[in-house]
Amino acid sequence: MANQRTEVEDIKERSNYLRGTLRESLQNEITGALHPDDDNLIRLHGSYRQADRDLESERKRQKLEPLHSFMIRVRLAGGVSMPRQWLVMDDLADRYANQTLKLTTRQAFQLHGVLKRNLKTTIKTFNDALMDSFAACGDVVRNVMCNPNPHESAVYEQVLVVTRHIHEHFTPKTPAYHEIWLDDELVGGAEGEEIPLPPLSRGQEKQQHEQEKQGEKQSKEQEMEPIYGKTYLPRKFKIAVALPPYNDTDVFANDIGLIAIEENGELIGFNVAAGGGFGTTFGMPETYPRLADVLGFATTAQILDVVEKIVLIQRDNGDRTNRKQARLKYTIDRMGLENFTDELHKRLGYTLAETKPYKFISSGDVYGWKQSTQGSAEGLWNLTLFVEGGRLKDTQPYKLKTALREIATALAAHNEAHPDAVQSDFRLTGNQNLMICGLSSALKALVNATFARYNIPVEERTLSQATTALRRNSLACVALNSCALAFAEAERYLPSLIDKLDVVIRESGLADDAIVIRMTGCPNGCARPYLGEIGFIGRAPGRYNLYLGAGFAGDRLNKLYKEMLNEEEILAELTPIIRRYARYRAIGERFGDYVIKAGYVKATKHGKDFHA
Numbered sequence: 001m002a003n004q005r006t007e008v009e010d011i012k013e014r015s016n017y018l019r020g021t022l023r024e025s026l027q028n029e030i031t032g033a034l035h036p037d038d039d040n041l042i043r044l045h046g047s048y049r050q051a052d053r054d055l056e057s058e059r060k061r062q063k064l065e066p067l068h069s070f071m072i073r074v075r076l077a078g079g080v081s082m083p084r085q086w087l088v089m090d091d092l093a094d095r096y097a098n099q100t101l102k103l104t105t106r107q108a109f110q111l112h113g114v115l116k117r118n119l120k121t122t123i124k125t126f127n128d129a130l131m132d133s134f135a136a137c138g139d140v141v142r143n144v145m146c147n148p149n150p151h152e153s154a155v156y157e158q159v160l161v162v163t164r165h166i167h168e169h170f171t172p173k174t175p176a177y178h179e180i181w182l183d184d185e186l187v188g189g190a191e192g193e194e195i196p197l198p199p200l201s202r203g204q205e206k207q208q209h210e211q212e213k214q215g216e217k218q219s220k221e222q223e224m225e226p227i228y229g230k231t232y233l234p235r236k237f238k239i240a241v242a243l244p245p246y247n248d249t250d251v252f253a254n255d256i257g258l259i260a261i262e263e264n265g266e267l268i269g270f271n272v273a274a275g276g277g278f279g280t281t282f283g284m285p286e287t288y289p290r291l292a293d294v295l296g297f298a299t300t301a302q303i304l305d306v307v308e309k310i311v312l313i314q315r316d317n318g319d320r321t322n323r324k325q326a327r328l329k330y331t332i333d334r335m336g337l338e339n340f341t342d343e344l345h346k347r348l349g350y351t352l353a354e355t356k357p358y359k360f361i362s363s364g365d366v367y368g369w370k371q372s373t374q375g376s377a378e379g380l381w382n383l384t385l386f387v388e389g390g391r392l393k394d395t396q397p398y399k400l401k402t403a404l405r406e407i408a409t410a411l412a413a414h415n416e417a418h419p420d421a422v423q424s425d426f427r428l429t430g431n432q433n434l435m436i437c438g439l440s441s442a443l444k445a446l447v448n449a450t451f452a453r454y455n456i457p458v459e460e461r462t463l464s465q466a467t468t469a470l471r472r473n474s475l476a477c478v479a480l481n482s483c484a485l486a487f488a489e490a491e492r493y494l495p496s497l498i499d500k501l502d503v504v505i506r507e508s509g510l511a512d513d514a515i516v517i518r519m520t521g522c523p524n525g526c527a528r529p530y531l532g533e534i535g536f537i538g539r540a541p542g543r544y545n546l547y548l549g550a551g552f553a554g555d556r557l558n559k560l561y562k563e564m565l566n567e568e569e570i571l572a573e574l575t576p577i578i579r580r581y582a583r584y585r586a587i588g589e590r591f592g593d594y595v596i597k598a599g600y601v602k603a604t605k606h607g608k609d610f611h612a
Contacts, residue, residue, distance in 0.1 A: 046133025488538025
């Protein structure tokens with residue numbers, strides 16, 4: 001039947017609020033995998049089962065099952081991690097994962113290669129350090145992003161507080177996570193049992209029967225999960241907060257984007273955008289990336305209410321029969337933006353105010369040292385460090401992971417010795433980079449000395465000498481070898497492709513001119529390739545679709561330029577375009593704007609126009 005619910009919806013409903021048979025699956029030593037239903041449920045606990053695809057053929061030849069392991073995603077509201085937490089993640093990466101840490105495009109940590117037998121210990125360990133993976137994946141509100149730069153605005157700290165409130169508000173209320181991973185006692189019933197409603201009197205039997213038919217289930221869901229209900233959301237739901245003039249969280253790529261508005265050094269509220277999302281499917285033009293529409297302005301006091309009502313509209317109206325059409329972007333396009341906004345106002349009981357003026361100038365990070373001039377961190381130093389592909393590891397000649405471990409150890413000791421001072425911390429950016437924040441001049445010198453010992457460039461000048469602005473504005477998803485959805489390489493390949501593009505970039509005098517370049521191994525959009533001025537999406541091993549023309553500030557989608565290109569063809573296509581851009585661009589003109597002006601692609605003004 002066309003309107004039949006998807007199997008994932010049934011799995012969620014019969015899971016008893018995300019418990020399923022996860023405990024039994026974890027105890028099964030015969031396989032490194034999980035029961036199929038639990039494969040879906042564990043996503044809501046923050047993990048995906050993966051396999052090493054590099055070993056796939058050999059293991060099949062030996063008649064062995066795939067080498068199953070798990071990715072665990074650790075949530076950090078606004079991307080903030082304390083030094084002690086950093087050390088815990090660094091240690092877990094060495095003990096149970098693949099000796100690397102991945103910084104995601106949603107300001108979270110990812111551990112890769114964790115075996116099933118080590119899952120519980122790993123999760124419990126970072127929970128003991130006050131981190132969790134609950135709702136980091138799956139059909140819920142995921143890690144809430146926030147601009148990470150404390151030196152940019154006096155209202156940053158207020159914006160981070162709002163971010164944390166939203167993050168906590170939408171964390172699922174079921175105790176399943178604590179029961180399964182932390183061995184907490186069951187709440188409200190034995191394992192596998194439904195949690196009972198308070199008993200009704202005998203005289204209410206007829207009313208009870210009606211409730212069973214019309215409302216009892218909803219009542220129970222509201223008791224257990226007041227926002228999500230028993231089947232949670234139709235698909236994943238992403239929220240990001242941006243603080244102009246930087247759109248480093250790609251706010252329009254999210255289901256809800258909040259644009260902070262300050263007046264006279266005070267946070268007065270947020271412009272509210274809704275309907276962004278990037279997953280598509282090759283060969284299905286009814287799927288498309290979409291940027292969020294700005295609906296209006298809400299005060300700081302109103303914002304949690306506004307966000308909740310948008311989530312509830314999606315819960316009640318999102319498509320649960322077709323997961324490829326289940327994101328909020330499709331709900332809004334089915335309802336119509338005007339009807340969606342009317343429904344929001346109806347549920348709120350008031351109308352959003354007119355959108356406040358704002359301006360974004362960039363979606364990238366500003367590298368090097370910056371000193372805070374306002375707020376509680378006034379006078380302290382913050383460093384933004386380039387981390388290619390977001391992968392923290394030790395390589396020759398850069399032992400980045402070791403250097404950061406030494407710095408985290410020193411900062412943790414300093415924080416403990418000075419508990420009343422501003423605490424130094426680490427901050428993950430939405431561009432897979434890392435900030436080290438809240439440093440005195442003495443700590444700044446220590447950090448500089450540590451990085452110098454490991455030959456890691458950090459100062460703006462030395463970083464510019466070592467890398468082009470093209471490389472510093474690159475993003476890549478994990479893709480092969482671990483992602484089951486990937487058709488082609490991304491993280492492991494993009495650096496070598498940039499090596500070759502850098503030749504023409506330097507020859508053309510563009511080494512210091514930022515161009516946003518992004519690559520993913522499939523069209524699901526984890527590295528937000530549709531916002532790349534140059535975007536690549538893998539179609540097959542060694543073959544990519546090439547997209548051009550996104551807005552530098554993350555406010556316009558790109559457009560398909562050429563399909564199924566190999567490396568030689570990519571270089572042949574991009575080399576003359578880059579050279580013409582260097583020669584014929586107007587003063588200050590961005591690459592994405594130039595390729596539209598020059599007629600290479602047409603501007604994509606709405607997601608529905610993406611395939612046109």
